[in-house]
Amino acid sequence: MPEGLIAIANALPYMLKGSLVTVxxxxxxxxxxxxxGIPLAVGLMFGPGWLRRxxxxxxWFFRGVPLLVLLFLFYFGLFALMxxxxxxxxxxxxxxxxISSAYQSQIFRGAISSLPQGQLKAARALGMSDSKAIVYxxxxxxxxxxxxxxxxxxxxxxxxxxxTYALGVAEIMARAxxxxxxxxxxxxxxxxxxxxxxxxxxxxxxxxxxxEDKVRxxxxxx
Amino acid sequence: xAIIDSSSVLKVENLRKSFGDKEILKGLSLxxxxxxxxxxxxxxxxxxxxxxxxxxxxVVPDEGEVWLEGKKISHGKKRELYAYRQQVGxxxxxxxxxxxxxxxxxxxxxxxxxxxxxxxxxxxxxLAELQRVGLAExxxxxxxxxxxxxxxRVSIARALAMDPKVMLLDEPTSALDPELIGEVHAxxxxxxxxxxxxxxxxxxxxxxxxxxDEIIFMEDGYIVEQxxxxxxxxxxxxxxxxxxxxxxxxxxxxx
Amino acid sequence: MxxxxxxxxxxxxxxxxxxxxxxxxxxxxxxxxxxxxxLVGALRVYGSGPVSVLANLYVALFRGIPLVVQLFIWYFGLxxxxxxxxxxxxxxxxxxxxxxxxxxxxxxxxxQSIKKGQMLxxxxxxxxxVQMLRSxxxxxxxxxxxxxxGNEIVYLIKYSSxxxxxxxxxxxxxxxxxxxxxxxxxxxxxxxxxxxxxxxTVASLLLRHLENRLSLPGFELHKA
Numbered sequence: 198m199p200e201g202l203i204a205i206a207n208a209l210p211y212m213l214k215g216s217l218v219t220v221x222x223x224x225x226x227x228x229x230x231x232x233x234g235i236p237l238a239v240g241l242m243f244g245p246g247w248l249r250r251x252x253x254x255x256x257w258f259f260r261g262v263p264l265l266v267l268l269f270l271f272y273f274g275l276f277a278l279m280x281x282x283x284x285x286x287x288x289x290x291x292x293x294x295x296i297s298s299a300y301q302s303q304i305f306r307g308a309i310s311s312l313p314q315g316q317l318k319a320a321r322a323l324g325m326s327d328s329k330a331i332v333y334x335x336x337x338x339x340x341x342x343x344x345x346x347x348x349x350x351x352x353x354x355x356x357x358x359x360x361t362y363a364l365g366v367a368e369i370m371a372r373a374x375x376x377x378x379x380x381x382x383x384x385x386x387x388x389x390x391x392x393x394x395x396x397x398x399x400x401x402x403x404x405x406x407x408x409e410d411k412v413r414x415x416x417x418x419x
Numbered sequence: 420x421a422i423i424d425s426s427s428v429l430k431v432e433n434l435r436k437s438f439g440d441k442e443i444l445k446g447l448s449l450x451x452x453x454x455x456x457x458x459x460x461x462x463x464x465x466x467x468x469x470x471x472x473x474x475x476x477x478v479v480p481d482e483g484e485v486w487l488e489g490k491k492i493s494h495g496k497k498r499e500l501y502a503y504r505q506q507v508g509x510x511x512x513x514x515x516x517x518x519x520x521x522x523x524x525x526x527x528x529x530x531x532x533x534x535x536x537x538x539x540x541x542x543x544x545x546l547a548e549l550q551r552v553g554l555a556e557x558x559x560x561x562x563x564x565x566x567x568x569x570x571x572r573v574s575i576a577r578a579l580a581m582d583p584k585v586m587l588l589d590e591p592t593s594a595l596d597p598e599l600i601g602e603v604h605a606x607x608x609x610x611x612x613x614x615x616x617x618x619x620x621x622x623x624x625x626x627x628x629x630x631x632d633e634i635i636f637m638e639d640g641y642i643v644e645q646x647x648x649x650x651x652x653x654x655x656x657x658x659x660x661x662x663x664x665x666x667x668x669x670x671x672x673x674x
Numbered sequence: 675m676x677x678x679x680x681x682x683x684x685x686x687x688x689x690x691x692x693x694x695x696x697x698x699x700x701x702x703x704x705x706x707x708x709x710x711x712x713l714v715g716a717l718r719v720y721g722s723g724p725v726s727v728l729a730n731l732y733v734a735l736f737r738g739i740p741l742v743v744q745l746f747i748w749y750f751g752l753x754x755x756x757x758x759x760x761x762x763x764x765x766x767x768x769x770x771x772x773x774x775x776x777x778x779x780x781x782x783x784x785x786q787s788i789k790k791g792q793m794l795x796x797x798x799x800x801x802x803x804v805q806m807l808r809s810x811x812x813x814x815x816x817x818x819x820x821x822x823x824g825n826e827i828v829y830l831i832k833y834s835s836x837x838x839x840x841x842x843x844x845x846x847x848x849x850x851x852x853x854x855x856x857x858x859x860x861x862x863x864x865x866x867x868x869x870x871x872x873x874x875t876v877a878s879l880l881l882r883h884l885e886n887r888l889s890l891p892g893f894e895l896h897k898a
């Protein structure tokens with residue numbers, strides 16, 4: 198037992214540095230997911246038929262193929278094929294971002310369709326084009342409504358980031374394993390790693406709850 | 420009965436609309452001259468709402484034409500359609516205020532984003548309109564914090580800020596509690612007194628007859644009869660009109 | 675042509691072997707996970723003080739810690755106590771416990787959504803607790819939980835690929851081995867992806883079909 202605690206104490210700074218890498222991956226992936234997810238959602242809801250079919254295919258693909266398979270496919274396969282030289286960190290973040298965009302598009306779709314039809318009608322009655330109506334009326338409300346689900350997406354991506362270990366990204370899991378295979382203190386170190394993830398989850402969801410409060414509209418409910 | 424009138428602000432001819440295999444509008448025509456107030460009455464499901472929404476193409480009619488100030492509107496051309504809608508104000512039964520904006524911003528947004536006005540000018544105009552409808556103290560409140568009557572007044576201010584040539588009102592007080600109807604009626608009366616051209620669908624017969632230059636009785640997608648309030652309500656030519664008016668005057672206690 | 679021959683004679687047989695292992699991972703894990711979920715969900719709703727606290731703790735831990743970490747704990751960590759799981763066993767164990775936590779969330783929600791008045795009526799009619807569970811609660815709870823639990827099983831199909839991380843060679847593992855020998859990562863993993871896509875799509879369709887078969891008019895609207 199004491200060796201375990203000693204091992205944790207020694208490894209902690211090293212592992213905490215890994216959490217910076219983890220946070221980097223998560224922020225990058227969520228950001229990419231957001232940037233792609235919003236247009237995806239708008240395209241799926243308001244776009245012409247052919248566009249919707251293509252976008253649905255994209256969503257089906259990135260939600261259906263396992264993360265690990267996609268990581269291997271892109272990092273060892275597609276990127277190499279296209280002769281794009283990306284670090285494991287970048288590749289992992291991009292793949293996670295693409296997957297997240299598929300899930301986030303569904304979140305935003307749900308939020309947009311929960312808005313009463315009257316909002317869009319009133320915008321049109323004022324003479325707004327559809328694109329203006331979407332940007333100024335629909336999205337501000339839909340994005341606010343999406344924050345809880347986005348918070349959930351955050352905790353999922355945080356956990357999925359551990360899989361990037363398979364590509365050699367030096368995040369928390371990788372570092373824990375690295376130290377464990379040298380000190381043989383597997384159990385304490387992985388428990389410590391688990392604890393770090395729990396703390397990161399808690400901190401992230403608290404932050405998002407604060408965001409939700411900050412942008413809340415008085416009395417709003419849909 | 421197409422009224423050919425060169426001084427009409429709004430003219431609608433032969434509107435037809437079906438939803439699925441149910442025909443809602445069956446070849447309607449009407450027109451409204453400058454400063455005129457025409458009120459549409461009739462049983463629910465008769466197509467009043469659909470008619471109004473077809474006029475500004477929120478619902479696209481299957482057939483028919485719309486003219487604004489003598490110019491035919493081709494709704495296929497997007498830019499023309501948007502410009503047209505800016506000149507036609509619409510008041511919805513459910514208010515449809517933008518829930519994420521406060522009253523001031525609701526009135527402003529059309530000016531800023533659609534008419535591309537200067538922000539300071541837009542703000543001043545919005546404040547003026549809200550004052551006009553009696554909501555000067557509520558400008559920073561959000562829709563959820565306003566009563567139904569207040570919400571409808573904001574929506575009127577929002578429409579007025581766009582300087583519409585004609586206003587379409589789709590049962591403006593049907594969703595309001597009885598004690599809140601008065602404040603909205605007061606605002607509408609004020610608009611009429613200032614010369615606004617209006618086409619309004621309503622169940623409020625007393626109010627309608629006091630305000631209207633003409634009452635249109637619509638049922639089943641047709642205009643059954645139209646004429647001055649006194650005539651339609653008391654001495655209608657069509658039996659169906661007489662039947663309907665007898666029932667509603669009995670209910671509303673008018674004589 | 676050489677491409678197709680390669681695919682036919684080397685890739686596919688190997689992948690099918692891996693696919694079979696994946697199935698052997700998924701089915702026990704899904705079943706065990708669902709059972710654990712039902713048990714824990716019920717404990718969280720109906721359990722007395724310490725029991726429900728423990729149950730909630732279990733769920734918080736197993737939903738908060740990444741699955742990879744959990745697998746490593748069972749495979750590399752248990753030997754600390756002298757317990758040695760095979761890669762397969764560690765995987766099934768890990769998947770079941772993790773999945774169970776998620777299932778219990780849906781079960782808990784389903785149980786809580788049942789209107790209390792029905793239970794009062796059942797009691798007034800003289801139902802015993804067990805009869806009430808069987809005839810009133812379960813038929814409703816299972817329908818409510820079906821979308822969530824079904825979804826979780828679809829997720830399980832996908833993250834069964836993580837068994838590779840603890841050296842259990844299933845579909846993904848076989849793919850990695852094949853690809854690293856031939857350097858044809860793109861082709862191999864596109865095919866592996868296709869396998870999973872097929873599994874996931876079939877599972878989703880089955881789920882949708884089941885939901886439709888069991889649906890009752892207006893049931894969704896009458897929630898507590």
